[in-house]
Amino acid sequence: MADSFNKLYEVIKTLIAPDGCPWDSVQTPESMKRYLVEESFETLEAINEKDAEHAKEELGDVIMNAVEIAALYEKQGKFSVDDVLDGAAEKLIRRHPHVFEKKEMTLDQLNVQWDKIKKSEGKKEKLSHEEKFRKMQNLLDSLAPEYGI
Secondary structure: OHHHHHHHHHHHHHHHOOOOOOOOOHHOHHHHHHHHHHHHHHHHHHHHHHHHHHHHHHHHHHHHHHHHHHHHHOOOOOOOOOOOOHHHHHHHHOOOHHHHOOOOHHHHHHHHHHHHHHHHHOOOOOOOHHHHHHHHHHHHHHHHHHHHO
């Protein structure tokens, strides 16, 4: 898997380089937002259709967009792609001490632990499903001008 990721990362770095693809080389994290949203929705459609082959393609597109956005931040000197990957792995380990420290817990205990860990990370209180949906709608509405809406 490391080889596959490195291949994708190197392809993206080539595309966003000044002498790379004329389109990719001028993209920014901001300009890539709509494509990440589009590919995420296409992934959801594929999952809803129970079409594994289509899901595989769309998940590849989501990963490709996420890696390109991270590489664009890296190009700006904000953080590296390694920082993103290390941060994600560290977060998973930190949020799953029951697995990585071999502690047996019930699902109720896991939920309490999860909330406690997220609070210790400075995360806000859990949003209700309605609040999450409103936030998603507001974010989508902010992309409307890019679609001429």
